Amino acid sequence: MTAVQAIEGQEWMAIRYGQERLEFEVRRTNQRPHTVRIHLDPMLGVWVSAPPHAEGTAIRAAVRRRARWVYRYLEGRRSNPDRERVISGEQVLYLGRRYMLKVLDERPAGVKLRAGRLEIRCPGRDPERVRAMRKRWYREHATEYLQKRVQALFNPGLHGVEAAQAFS
DSSP, rough: OOOOETTTTTTEEEEEEETTTEEEEEEEEEETTOOOEEEEEEETEEEEOOTTTOOHHHHHHHHHHHHHHHHHHHHHHHTTTOOOOOOTTOEETTTTEEEEEEEEEEEEEEEETTEEEEEEETTOOHHHHHHHHHHHHHHOOOHHHHHHHHHSSSSSTTTGGGGGGGGO
């Protein structure tokens, strides 16, 4: 990959940090016209928001200033790739918001969103079982949420498409 490369309309850059190559996506935005911001996202990785007029050298310089922070974040993801921690107090994302995870060694087993927390009741608090319960809860709630969104977007009968058909 070159220093700047476009992939499907995306702009990518990279810098060297020691022996490592740190790659990141650049998203041009007018929200903060004089600011280059670095974002570390559990789902998207590292990306940078920059003004449309920002030069590549300025963007790379901003990332170099925070390279240690970025490197530590990436190293943590590499050491435990696809495994989110399932420890009480960790933050989890749901519909764009952050919630505190609370894992309880209680019966009956179940998952509930209450008072700014995602509570998972799991006898024994087995990490694999907690992950599976959370994943199932996300999937169930995603289906429910998406059905409501589709119904709001589609007027039943519009173009011969029924909202309920979208999930059949």
